[in-house]
Amino acid sequence: MSKQEGIAIKKSENFDEWYVQVILKSGLADYSAVSGCLVYRPLSYGIWEIIQKVADEEFKKIGVKNVYFPLLIPERLLKKEAEHVEGFTPEVAWVTQTGDTKLDERLAIRPTSETIMYDSYSKWIRSWRDLPVRLNQWNSVLRWEFKHPVPFLRTREFLWNEGHTAFATREEAEKEKKEILDIYQRITQEFLALPGIVGKKTEKEKFAGAIESYSIEHLLPDGKAIQGPDFHYDGQNFAKAFDISFLDKNGKKQYAWQNTWAITTREIGVMVAVHGDDKGLVLPPKVAPTQVVIVPIFDDKTKASVLKVAKKIKDSLKDVRIMLDDRDYYTPGWKFNEWELKGVPIRIEIGPRDIKGKKVVLVRRDDLKKRAVPIKKLEKEVLKELEDMQKSMLKKASDFLEANTRTANDFAELKSIIGKKGGFVQAGWCTKRKCEDKIKELTGAKITNMPLKQKPMGKCVYCGEKAEVIVNFAKSY
């Protein structure tokens, strides 16, 4: 970056434009030569590495192992499960030619890996002794959507984890649901400071091929909902299509019970959108690749002595991800703007006068307040401020979610809230598809999910019959 450009638009004025500017100007990501495919620059990939590490450790604790399956899926495999193929084929990128040779069978770039993985599972699983199989891969998938792409939130290629498990019994498969949703909730809330509503998808909105889908739904500042990590209980659908069967302890043939689950780089986009401000990114400390930046303030005369102290401070803060910006061809002011744009949680300013006073200036990215901190108390203060900032960011986002989750008692109210205020609207639903469709048609809102935490329910917000469940309506990405 040889020329520095700040964000030229306010978040409150034009959220869409602000969002793209923050991503490009902070150096988080960039457009690529392929429409709808993003370049993950070091800043966003560094955040993704932290998310991966946390999730991966949790997956391994519950017994999941990592694997890598081929990128390409023969057309005949993709077609084996009817609903699944119907759900994905409109978005599949096809390899038809290699070198100068036309292929006999088209190969799909994986939109998701159920079909190529389950082809192997059917070979590997023969006896109850071979179960459970709990495998995961970290990779990229491609879905050639034709909707307008939005960095991180809707891209044709994105990064994710895909867990694919097989169990001997339905009970074991169902038990995994809580394990995985808990892990995803921990990552989104504790690390990304993103609250969300955990719930079950409707039949209409569930994953192609699944029996039941569950999701964490986030809310963006523009009042639109967006789906976060998800979990799909596939029952025996794929097991029957791919013959994933085994002999149980009585020697009887049984089909396996399966789940699939994923968290994607979309979360990075949600994090940008929820926490960013008019000066740029604001990164939750737990996922910030650099948590603290030291900006020394010096002239030619004081350079050596200031850098010496700055270096000492850097080395003394061992438990944080810290860097010293000792470049002498940018001014401190230029650097302040740069690190604010990039969302580094804490900035430490240190100049000759601070050194004399045995203190530094500490600036937190979320409130930008200047705090004078004695050098000997710095380590303790930095750790405390990082923790406070993490909590404060989650609280702010949770307050926003709560303030924008409203209740509608009848259809007029639902329509009015969706049209004027946005956000989530909770209301009773009879579970009939025709009410769900009609509400979507008339308001533009879909059922994001049916929260696991239910409330007493009255009537269906559309037809007025007895409600079977409380659901969340929202306009959605």
Place this chain on the structure above:
Amino acid sequence: MSKQEGIAIKKSENFDEWYVQVILKSGLADYSAVSGCLVYRPLSYGIWEIIQKVADEEFKKIGVKNVYFPLLIPERLLKKEAEHVEGFTPEVAWVTQTGDTKLDERLAIRPTSETIMYDSYSKWIRSWRDLPVRLNQWNSVLRWEFKHPVPFLRTREFLWNEGHTAFATREEAEKEKKEILDIYQRITQEFLALPGIVGKKTEKEKFAGAIESYSIEHLLPDGKAIQGPDFHYDGQNFAKAFDISFLDKNGKKQYAWQNTWAITTREIGVMVAVHGDDKGLVLPPKVAPTQVVIVPIFDDKTKASVLKVAKKIKDSLKDVRIMLDDRDYYTPGWKFNEWELKGVPIRIEIGPRDIKGKKVVLVRRDDLKKRAVPIKKLEKEVLKELEDMQKSMLKKASDFLEANTRTANDFAELKSIIGKKGGFVQAGWCTKRKCEDKIKELTGAKITNMPLKQKPMGKCVYCGEKAEVIVNFAKSY
């Protein structure tokens, strides 16, 4: 694995067949529904995760950062550097269609990412202040070769790191060569226990688009050489093709100097081939996902007490990757075979009699000798044996390499060694392409590389003129 199958063939009798059996039967990897593309099962992927972790930490220490660039490369970008496109297009898999729509421009699945990355570099690099750019990605690439695929050693899709760097000066770019080759040597030697010959590739054998290529060349038990990690100095070739230019401190336009470098999952195959034996895999302790397995020996009466001690031992060995195989539906003998097949470095056997004697039996996978070890000395002994085994495996492989690196003083000798014994043959070369071609034609051996460690040289082994360099000849994968 409900039925256990050992290796049905000796390594010394039929290396090729043995190699494939070890990989499939140990559960390291499996064939997939796509010809030439491998499934990396948990065992091989676990080894790859360790290699990645070690390499990644080293890359980060020298200032390299990770990124992710799109999988697909538009044809026009791939074609920008003439030699590069010529080198790769015969092997490129082309996406021509997405959903039902034919694309206007074909998209290549990355065979390597220079072209898509440098398109971005040309946008990002404007001033000397923006340099160096040292980026790396861990991903998979696809090269649709039509040669017979061999698991890990030659597959159409493989996993690797690809480092792509740009510097302001030639000197900085050249300095990186030693940094990277040292890291790769450390990983291959210290971790994979694989010796290799570090050297420069000839013009004929260098990477398409590079000025100079360097490689580490390994030797397989069948006497064939195989290329390991490599480093390419690209000079300004790509910088000129993609306009990666910057204004230097004097305001003058300059082109960047570039390198690219990679280590691939092929190393896993070399490791299998070099270290494996007639009972299966032998994993170097430093890359073994499980370093120690405890196999308890019990009947219904002693089960609880044996498992209690076994569990305690497991918990006490904190610094090793350890597992307790407490499955009661397999016999100890079955488990011994299984863990030998999978190459776990140390097996600890413990039964009621051992517990009475306050000892266990320790079996090292490389020599299969049984050692009685007092429980209170176990931690120290396990760490010592793991270290000894690691060293011993490298020594054995190094002895083999040394014994199979011979010198030829004339062409008859070269031809005879290549034909009868295989391995590396060191000989003088005049550096003329026509001698290199002729030797390949008449012996089947190519110049694997020109070792960095040179010896006094005499005449070209083919034309008899003055030799300019000592090179290694070998038949090669």
